[in-house]
Amino acid sequence: MRKDLAEKEQHGFTWIDLSSPDDPEFGAIAQTYELHKAWMKDALQADHLPKFEKQKQYSFVIIRHFDGEHASSQADTVKELTNKVAIFLGEDYIITLHYNGWTALDDIAEHAVKDGDCTAPLQVLIEIVRAALNSFEAPGMKLNHSIDLYEEQVFLKNRKGPMLKGLYYIKRKVDVIRHLLLLSKDVIERLDPPGRDDMHTRDLRDLYVKQQSLYDLLSENTNHLLAIYFNVSSQKTNETIRILTIFSVFFLPLTFIAGVYGMNFEFMPELRWVFGYPGVMLLMAAVTVIIYLWFKRNKWL
Template sequence: MKKTFATKAEHGFDWIDLSDPTVKEIQEIAQQFSLHEASIKDCLQPDHLPKYEIVDTYTFIIVRVFTQQPISEADTIQELTNKIAIFFTTDYMITVHRTAQPLIEEVKTKAIDAKGCTDTLCVLNRIIRASLLTFEPPSVKLAQSLDYFEENVFLKQRKAPILRGLYYVKRKVDVIRRLLILSYEIIDKIDMPKQRNIYTRDLRDQYIRMQNIYDNLSENTSQLLSAYFSIASHRTNEIMRVLTIFSVFFMPLTFIVGVYGMNFHFMPELDWHLGYPLVMLLMALITFGIYLWFKRKGWL
């Protein structure tokens, strides 16, 4: 669907928005504004990563925004985010996206309807800032998830659900961190010295803040995973320690039972009237001796 948000006669520049465009609409726009076929191809790829590219007489930008209602186990770029392609010059701006993007309408209301922007650079700055802000709510949810998993790891000692949940948290954080890293060039180009102003500086500050948030989430997730495996390893070691202690107690007793269970004919102890109680006493003394030894070593 094609919408015209601004016209050059009224606002000084054209802004055309294409939502889930047809091939015919794309071709008409490409022909009207002399857009390169490579840019059109990138524009139509749903999983394309963020980029900043100067093509002939215009600048081609791809940004990604966090999807409004991702599935709980989403862990890929296409599942977690949506793409907005932007064709940009001082005379016009074209935004292309497959799904409805509320942030486009919000920017249009503030920048065009309220006359908050007088050029395309201002509109572009607002779109990119709004796209960055879409990653803020999920960062809060991911932080809450980490708090929940941390409590379960250290206190409730659950296993499979924790590991599965931590995996998806880590995947989401890593995907968004990757997108933010790839978006750095866009921020850097917009905040160049020749066109730098308070709005571009604010955009860079916003980017740095989001990057720090997800860097911190990534570090916390890695540390929590390491703690989980360390605790799991410690529990395994505790189980092995208990089994080892039991085996040490029973090894000498098993040896004694094995000796007197060989059934040789000439074994004088088998004819003793006190043979059985003496062997039982010997086994009790050995067990008590092993217990005292373990106690002195601090293993019990």
């Protein structure tokens, strides 16, 4: 579906937005603006990663934004977590192409373009990239909150299998978004107009650094939390083995004594001795007390 979000007669440039276009519709626009076939193919690939390409006549940009509406709790791939927007940028036109609806484009057209804040296609592109970067802030805060909850469970509650699975998905989401932000850096660095440093692009770089720092911190915290999880789990296992070992030390000599007297040899004095059974019980009790005192002396209990 085609929408004309800005017209050259009214705004000084043309903005054509294509949502899930069919081949004839996109082909007609590509022929009008002489779009490169290879870039047209890239624009139609739903899982293409961010990039910036430039020719004399126009530039081609791919940017990805977080898909908050359709991403499931277990989404952990680029295609599942984000949507792609392909952008063809000329001197007096900008063409955006995407497959899933993104309200940020309509907001930019309604406020920035119609209010006169964007008077050139490059400024529209800057606003689109800014909106894409801002889309990662809310999921970053949500992931940070989830990490805090898991951290509380690691230290204060029982550790279970679903918790490890949840940590895995958090780590995957953070790694995927970090990778996308890293690839988006080239797009942001090449947005400056030739020969000058623009104020809008400086703000955009500051926003990029903020988001990159947030996800770097999330990645570091997630890795530390996973390491702590395994260390605490290992410590818990060692504590269980320690308790079982203590029990085995107590019962091993008692089992030996019981085994000896369970052989029932005919010539065993204690068998016909009236105090034989109480004597063996007292021996077992004495061995237990000695082992206990030995453990306490060495501070093993």
